[in-house]
Amino acid sequence: MFTTIRDLFKFSPSFRVGSLILLLVVVMLVLSAFSPYEEDKLRRKVKRNQPPSADFIFGTTSQGQDVFWMLTFSVRNTLIISVIAVLIGRGIGVVLGMVSGYFGGTFDRVTQSIVESVIVIPRLPLLILIGAILRGQLTIYSLGILIGLLDWAYPSKRYRAQILSLRERDFTHTAVFSGMSTVKIVIREHLPFIIPFMLADVISGFLFSIGIEVTLSYLGLANLDSPTIGTMIYWGNYYQSIWVGRSWVLIAPIVATVLLVLGFYLMSVGLGEYLDPRKRLVRLTAHLGEEAQDDDPRKEKEDVWAP
Amino acid sequence: MNLLKTYILPRILQWFLVVFIGISATFLIPRLSPVNPVDEMLARMTAFQSMNPEAFASMRESTMALYGLDKTLPEQYIAYWGRLLQGDLGPSFGNFPRPVSDVIAVALPWTIGLLGVATAISWTAGVLLGALAGYYHDRRWAQGLERVVVTVYPVPYLIIAFILILIFAAWLKWFPLVGGSRGDPALTWEYISTLLYFGFLPGLSIVIGATAFRFIMAKSLTTTEIASDYVQYAELAAVPKRKIILFYVARNTMLPQVTDLALSLGAIFEGALITEVLFAYPGIGFVTYNAIYNGDYNVIMGITLLSIVGIATASLLIDLLYPVFDPRVRLR
Numbered sequence: 031m032f033t034t035i036r037d038l039f040k041f042s043p044s045f046r047v048g049s050l051i052l053l054l055v056v057v058m059l060v061l062s063a064f065s066p067y068e069e070d071k072l073r074r075k076v077k078r079n080q081p082p083s084a085d086f087i088f089g090t091t092s093q094g095q096d097v098f099w100m101l102t103f104s105v106r107n108t109l110i111i112s113v114i115a116v117l118i119g120r121g122i123g124v125v126l127g128m129v130s131g132y133f134g135g136t137f138d139r140v141t142q143s144i145v146e147s148v149i150v151i152p153r154l155p156l157l158i159l160i161g162a163i164l165r166g167q168l169t170i171y172s173l174g175i176l177i178g179l180l181d182w183a184y185p186s187k188r189y190r191a192q193i194l195s196l197r198e199r200d201f202t203h204t205a206v207f208s209g210m211s212t213v214k215i216v217i218r219e220h221l222p223f224i225i226p227f228m229l230a231d232v233i234s235g236f237l238f239s240i241g242i243e244v245t246l247s248y249l250g251l252a253n254l255d256s257p258t259i260g261t262m263i264y265w266g267n268y269y270q271s272i273w274v275g276r277s278w279v280l281i282a283p284i285v286a287t288v289l290l291v292l293g294f295y296l297m298s299v300g301l302g303e304y305l306d307p308r309k310r311l312v313r314l315t316a317h318l319g320e321e322a323q324d325d326d327p328r329k330e331k332e333d334v335w336a337p
Numbered sequence: 338m339n340l341l342k343t344y345i346l347p348r349i350l351q352w353f354l355v356v357f358i359g360i361s362a363t364f365l366i367p368r369l370s371p372v373n374p375v376d377e378m379l380a381r382m383t384a385f386q387s388m389n390p391e392a393f394a395s396m397r398e399s400t401m402a403l404y405g406l407d408k409t410l411p412e413q414y415i416a417y418w419g420r421l422l423q424g425d426l427g428p429s430f431g432n433f434p435r436p437v438s439d440v441i442a443v444a445l446p447w448t449i450g451l452l453g454v455a456t457a458i459s460w461t462a463g464v465l466l467g468a469l470a471g472y473y474h475d476r477r478w479a480q481g482l483e484r485v486v487v488t489v490y491p492v493p494y495l496i497i498a499f500i501l502i503l504i505f506a507a508w509l510k511w512f513p514l515v516g517g518s519r520g521d522p523a524l525t526w527e528y529i530s531t532l533l534y535f536g537f538l539p540g541l542s543i544v545i546g547a548t549a550f551r552f553i554m555a556k557s558l559t560t561t562e563i564a565s566d567y568v569q570y571a572e573l574a575a576v577p578k579r580k581i582i583l584f585y586v587a588r589n590t591m592l593p594q595v596t597d598l599a600l601s602l603g604a605i606f607e608g609a610l611i612t613e614v615l616f617a618y619p620g621i622g623f624v625t626y627n628a629i630y631n632g633d634y635n636v637i638m639g640i641t642l643l644s645i646v647g648i649a650t651a652s653l654l655i656d657l658l659y660p661v662f663d664p665r666v667r668l669r
Contacts, residue, residue: 294491
């Protein structure tokens with residue numbers, strides 16, 4: 031695990047840039063614990079509508095909140111929502127995908143046709159319907175659960191495909207013929223392949239839930255009293271910040287979202303390269319010195335963040 | 338005949354399954370929720386005016402009966418299908434007694450127009466740019482383009498649209514923020530030019546996100562495609578580069594992209610929904626937004642149902658067209 035991360039740092043500029051951005055996010059998370067204000071008592075604490083200055087580095091809102099400290103809570107809450115959503119969505123997805131991949135047969139056919147149907151169904155209208163009915167009662171936790179319950183179909187399809195390809199590999203047959211038990215094959219032989227794949231998949235889950243959280247809160251369907259990135263945009267928009275020349279209220283959460291998703295995405299690009307066996311060869315030869323790499327006629331500079 | 342059995346019939350069955358699951362979900366969700374939509378709606382209606390308690394009770398009863406909420410669940414379910422099959426989505430509370438189907442029918446052409454044009458542009462641009470950037474992967478412009486795409490790709494639609502508004506509508510004031518067109522609908526250049534003018538920013542926000550998605554897929558498909566023998570052979574035979582890219586590489590990468598378009602239509606539709614809200618574009622998304630504010634459940638239900646059936650039908654059509662593009666499926 032540790033060597034994996036070290037290798038990634040060394041050979042993938044995407045991973046490097048991504049993790050540096052996410053370090054910023056971690057700093058925000060830590061700062062939220064040292065905030066001079068309490069999370070639910072942010073309003074009317076400071077002078078309203080102040081532009082960014084030395085006192086308020088990101089300015090203040092029309093409700094008298096300090097944008098910077100509000101943002102620390104928002105980033106934390108948005109991440110809490112995403113963590114819950116990812117745990118639930120991926121939990122269902124992994125179990126369903128692995129079970130239908132390993133068992134096959136009728137169970138697999140039935141679940142596959144259901145999964146394929148669920149993939150096609152647009153989720154946002156369903157979420158809007160649920161959100162409109164439960165309005166005001168959607169805390170950050172129930173919002174996370176809700177997003178998770180709607181985001182398992184595509185992951186389960188991908189886990190199933192992974193299992194199906196692992197089952198056909200030579201080493202699986204070797205293990206079966208040498209009398210290894212099924213449980214042992216799954217844990218010892220297949221999990222090492224599934225776990226890195228899962229990491230990349232978890233990141234795409236984060237991207238989805240951050241996007242949905244921002245969207246639903248912007249539509250006013252989440253609990254508007256708890257600060258999240260989406261509710262910050264909602265209130266900024268509610269007070270017409272752009273049109274009265276107070277766009278800093280909106281720019282802070284917008285930049286935070288872009289950095290957050292970009293950090294996660296670049297990390298997953300780095301992981302994806304790590305998972306690609308063709309790239310792995312390039313990485314291994316890099317240890318042997320430069321000329322070994324130059325011999326490769328199809329050497330590709332895939333990593334777009336490389337200088 | 339074989340094609341019908343192995344390809345077309347399963348797809349049509351799949352369509353029925355999608356529609357069945359989607360419609361059943363929209364039936365169950367409001368009924369599983371702890372809040373009774375009727376009480377919620379009546380509470381909203383009486384929030385600003387006092388009402389005679391007897392009138393309130395009778396109104397509640399009649400609304401419950403209108404929705405069939407006084408019957409058992411299976412009975413309600415059958416009645417629900419019966420109403421849907423007749424195209425009856427009930428009245429809209431926001432603009433009573435206008436039926437929901439009427440409200441949706443007015444907004445639908447706007448969404449289909451915006452979505453259709455944006456999807457066509459982004460699909461073509463994504464496939465072509467991806468093929469070019471994949472073929473010339475060591476050129477500086479290709480790498481620059483890819484860096485831009487990788488930065489844009491993970492950003493949610495809402496944020497892209499907000500950034501466009503900040504730059505083009507608020508600071509530069511090049512484009513209007515609200516509305517769909519100016520003047521009376523007519524087939525004159527004057528009217529169509531306002532359509533384009535008002536639709537430009539909403540369209541652009543969808544095109545940016547959807548093109549980035551398509552580009553990344555097209556590029557990785559192209560990277561595997563240019564390693565195949567026929568491309569090397571064509572290069573050795575000095576076939577013009579333009580021809581190799583357009584007629585050999587891009588053509589082969591298009592097939593998986595057609596299938597993927599069917600799968601990603603839902604995501605593009607969701608993007609359009611958000612875009613319309615932000616730009617107050619008079620389509621389905623904006624109607625949804627107003628319905629959320631007025632607590633107009635019938636309209637939200639109607640739009641949810643319509644989007645599920647619409648997206649499922651659109652992907653069915655794309656899948657049915659697939660044999661036209663791929664002779665291997667057609668001649669199997």
